[in-house]
Amino acid sequence: MPLFRYLSFNRHGKKISGTVDAASLETAKEVLRMQGLLPVELEPAEHSTNTSFFSKLLEVSIPPESVVVLTRQMAVMLKNGIPLLKVIEMLVDQSEGRLRRILIEVKDDVKEGVSFADALEKHHRVFSSVYCQLVRAGEASGKLDIILGRLTGHLERSNAIKKKISKALAYPIFLLSFAVSVIVGIVTFIIPPIADMFIKSNVELPGITKAMLTVSSLFSGYWPVLLVSSIALLIGFIAWKKTAYGQHVIDKIFIKTPIVKKLSKTKAVVQFSQTLGMLLEGGVNLSESLRIVCNVVDNGILKKSLNEARDSIIKEGKIAKHLKETGIFPPIATYMISTGEQSGSLGSMLLSVGKDYEEELTETIDRLIDKIPKVMTFVMAGVVLLIILSIFLPITQMGQIAGI
Template identity: 30%
Template sequence: MARFKYEGRDRTGKKAGKLSANSKREAVLKLSEQGIRMINIEEIPETFLTKEIAIGNPVKLQDFVIYLRQFSTLLRAGVTIVDATNILSKQTSSKALRNALEQIEEDLKSGQALSDSAAKHNRIFSSMFVNMIKAGEASGSMEETLDRLAIQYEKQHRTKQKIQSALAYPIAVAIVAIVVVIFLLVSVVPTFVSMFEGFGAQLPAITLFVLNSSIFMQEYWYVVILFFVAIFVGFYALRKNKQTRYYLDVITLKMPIFGSMIQKAVLARMTRTLSSLFSSAVPILQSLMIVEKIVENEVISEVLAKSRASLENGRSLTEPMKQHWAFPPLVTQMIAIGEETGSLDEMLGKVADFYEEEVENSTDRLKSLIEPLMIVLLAGIVGTIVIAIIVPMFDIFNHVQM
């Protein structure tokens, strides 16, 4: 969608501004519908510097939650959807969200539904958002739908932050360890090489290993850099392929310590999203299809696809889940009760509450356990290099005394 700047006149006088449209003709029609008679209009050329580049969702989760909360409050206060969108586009601190809301406002003025307009910006507004808004438009409960979405995204953000917090410490310590080892091998160890060569005695195996590592690091440092780059690129390529991504997710979920925590986080997100969709009266098959795409785990996504097929064939939703190792009995039993009693959204909400609390407790326990372990690991790596240097020096000292 291109951007245009225009000059024109309406009943109040001269007007100028910017708008988005698929073509110049469409831009003129949009302005004409707003009662603006054109004087001049031209497309704004997109350059590398003006083009917004983003990976993944360009809007931060907290900015999106604020938008949902404010949107719901404005609607409850009797503000129209068009005016609320206009107000929020001016208030948000996110450039990507502001641009999207400006375009949505123009679509709303031309008679499009909010859900249809939001669907055009799929990098910002997920399929879950679009379908829940569509259900809210049909039922006339937009305020409740927006509140539900805000709760969904808030809990998702909190769980994500907990996982990132738990993983940040070991990753940071690992980076520090690598930097310290490289520094010692490149700057400290070489100063002892000539000393040991002049000594001429048989060096311990650990010392030879450290000395050879130091020589390799100095002469072939680019190989080390290429190795880490290859790992990063290889992992990225594997994540891009659906089949290999499935096996990576299997490995992730079965990892010791971290796997259980990640599994709980994925199940919390799945059940919370399904609960929100069911509460908004989104059809169950459509809800499962949406969660398959946004759950961000191929293992869980595959089971949900089988559950959807099971429902389509007249069988139970939980049948494929009971047969899969990634779904604990608590999940399948609660969903089965929800199916039987007609309170599936409520049961899923309770499961989500349980696993969100479990993730929080797991991350707190993990952080308290992993901090001393990582400190010991770092001390062990540095200590090994130091010992490799000190042991031959004692031999040199004893040799000199003799």
């Protein structure tokens, strides 16, 4: 989603600057007007000279754990009656490096009369759109300490899930990398000398051996081309994956792949339910909440469905039936959300759904951590067996010809 940098005035004539995520320039204007802002300057953030390339790098590198600690400290200090500006100054004093620089900029903006949410929004690579909107709602309601407390818990749970998923994938990736390296080594350096022996013996080679020799000759004769092509394909795949279409296709594959489909679906349910629930409970209206959720949700199928049905959802005030049509949400989850709609407690019901399925997601990840290495071992054993057969079948034939 493109990012736009803006300069605007609020209803009181106060100058406000920041950034906004939107599909187009017109959409960005609409979003700002919905927030009660009159934009006088609006341009793609990439073309802005106000933020250097190096400062963007500094923002990106701040770990999520630091944001969690920062949010918790703000919540505690505000709860104890310390004024916001004083809280920021205290956080500046105890921070260092990149985070300190960002907090100094936030402090200066707040001193000039910029709202805390708008000051944070300038650093969108550190403080997400969900974070900033919840802070804005907290400022408007006078319950910023409560909102930040809830946000701390939400960030902690999200980070824990990301760590678990990374842990589930780390060992299989290492195992796969090691296996590929060994196989490439065998095919490139061990098989060619044996191949010469087979050719000189005039033995009719089995099909599996011919295939292995073809692969071996490709690796040994064209490895620079293969290396460059592999890197180019990887870069192209990563770029394609970031497009809406690429994300949609990959997520469609994931939800149909037996070993990961439950993980993919449950993760989408948790992310959507917790994010939308937090926003609604924080006082953000349904229209703005949906816009934010459509931007931050990872699952391409869910994102596409929400974008297509957004106008209908806002008009009807009903979301459960649209979630059911995605094929991602289990019947019990859509039933609970529908109950929340009917009772007027959609936000709290979404949080309840998110909590229930978060526990299921944790269990799913634990099962994957146990299952994936076994599957990887089985696959690699099959590949190694093929290599062994491709070598020993011709040797056996040579022995039979020699009368051994």
